Amino acid sequence: MERTHKTLTTAVGAVVLAVIASAFAWYRLGPTTRATVWAEDGDVFFSEHLELGSVDSLLHPYAGYLHLLPRLVVDLAFHRPIEQYAVTVAGASCVVAGIVVAAVFVLSADVVRAWPLRLLLAAVPVILPIAPIEVLGNAANLHWLMLLLVPWVFTARVRTWWGSAAVAVLALFAVLTEPQALLFVPLLAVAWWRRPLRDALRAIPVTVVTLGGLGLQVWTALTTVRPTSAGDPSVAEVVKGYLLEPLAGAWIRDSFLVTRAVVAHGSYVVVVPVVAIAVLLVAALVVASWRARVQLVAFAIGSVGIWTAALKANSSGNRGWDEPAGLLQAMTTVPTRYAAPSAMLLTAAVVLAAALLIGPRPAQRARREPLVDRSRVLRVTAAVAGWGAVVVVVAAAVGSAAPGLSLRQDGPAWRPQVEAQVAACRADPSASIVVHNAPHAIDKVWDTAVPCRLVLGRR
Numbered sequence: 001m002e003r004t005h006k007t008l009t010t011a012v013g014a015v016v017l018a019v020i021a022s023a024f025a026w027y028r029l030g031p032t033t034r035a036t037v038w039a040e041d042g043d044v045f046f047s048e049h050l051e052l053g054s055v056d057s058l059l060h061p062y063a064g065y066l067h068l069l070p071r072l073v074v075d076l077a078f079h080r081p082i083e084q085y086a087v088t089v090a091g092a093s094c095v096v097a098g099i100v101v102a103a104v105f106v107l108s109a110d111v112v113r114a115w116p117l118r119l120l121l122a123a124v125p126v127i128l129p130i131a132p133i134e135v136l137g138n139a140a141n142l143h144w145l146m147l148l149l150v151p152w153v154f155t156a157r158v159r160t161w162w163g164s165a166a167v168a169v170l171a172l173f174a175v176l177t178e179p180q181a182l183l184f185v186p187l188l189a190v191a192w193w194r195r196p197l198r199d200a201l202r203a204i205p206v207t208v209v210t211l212g213g214l215g216l217q218v219w220t221a222l223t224t225v226r227p228t229s230a231g232d233p234s235v236a237e238v239v240k241g242y243l244l245e246p247l248a249g250a251w252i253r254d255s256f257l258v259t260r261a262v263v264a265h266g267s268y269v270v271v272v273p274v275v276a277i278a279v280l281l282v283a284a285l286v287v288a289s290w291r292a293r294v295q296l297v298a299f300a301i302g303s304v305g306i307w308t309a310a311l312k313a314n315s316s317g318n319r320g321w322d323e324p325a326g327l328l329q330a331m332t333t334v335p336t337r338y339a340a341p342s343a344m345l346l347t348a349a350v351v352l353a354a355a356l357l358i359g360p361r362p363a364q365r366a367r368r369e370p371l372v373d374r375s376r377v378l379r380v381t382a383a384v385a386g387w388g389a390v391v392v393v394v395a396a397a398v399g400s401a402a403p404g405l406s407l408r409q410d411g412p413a414w415r416p417q418v419e420a421q422v423a424a425c426r427a428d429p430s431a432s433i434v435v436h437n438a439p440h441a442i443d444k445v446w447d448t449a450v451p452c453r454l455v456l457g458r459r
Contacts, residue, residue: 025125093137425456
């Protein structure tokens, strides 16, 4: 009875949290952003859904990998009036973000006991300052959110077979949406490690689903052609780009202002925060349990690894931060989309480290020397450092909470374009209309061809 009550309470709490997080993500977008279709959501996913249908499009590759969640979101939008396509995709994408928040909150309970700190950790996808610029509220970029979810899914030490099934479902959606989840595969060992055989067997579903799904992603990558060319960034470009985009974007929405500050005042503008974060992470590693250490290292390495892999795989992501021209561009433009997932993982690492320093501490085994001096001075110092990091993260979230900078903030809104061409569709119901999408790019026009039969469907 007690377990049933706890399970019910957890489920209800998770649903409430998902709703609140979804609503907050929706609010951060602003009215014009959520009314505008993003790039591939119209040009690719909409068009391929028309061509292939609901079922055949689900596992149809694009850009060298599978996009299960975006395909499902678009399929849902097709069941709504076509003039509501933009807001439906934006709303459904915000719901996915809310589900990620709720899942992280539940799955991280064994590592972060204090619920307020766990809430801050889980909320990272929707409070990240630069998230609404390109990543939040569209289907094409949902895969980045999976990178914060999979470390907790892969390490989940569930206590029931129902929990095992739920985690496996989360893993299925994650790995069939984001192939870079492959980076975190070693974390699957955590679910098996130091557990009685009966309990360890509950890790079988998530392990099988993960390996099978990622195997399918690898096969897709090997048998399809990516339309983008690979990059060849230097170490200096990777490092400087990381400092000026993911690091800066973790704390300020207008991250290009950090580049201006570096040019005006010197590199200490980014070096000091890096040193502070490094000290925080190292201190947390000292006091943490083995499982918390694994999570912390995964987030830290993942942040740098995802950024590096993005620049290696996409030449368009490298702005040449090591050159004057690249710095000039970075002073006037928003960060690349690759900055957001890296900043997300970095912020998660900082919040997790802060929570571990604040406590409670893991119990030490008998007959074993403590890892650090448990004196009051050190405990207070650790707690102060942890709370200081929490204050910085919360301040960054509050400062960027209101709708603001976004690559869709200037439209073009979807619905007015559709409604303006209803008369043309009535004149020729067999024709199609062209609806423009964001962003406004010099080298690429993002348009959606919408059949008039959809426009006139409920008129």
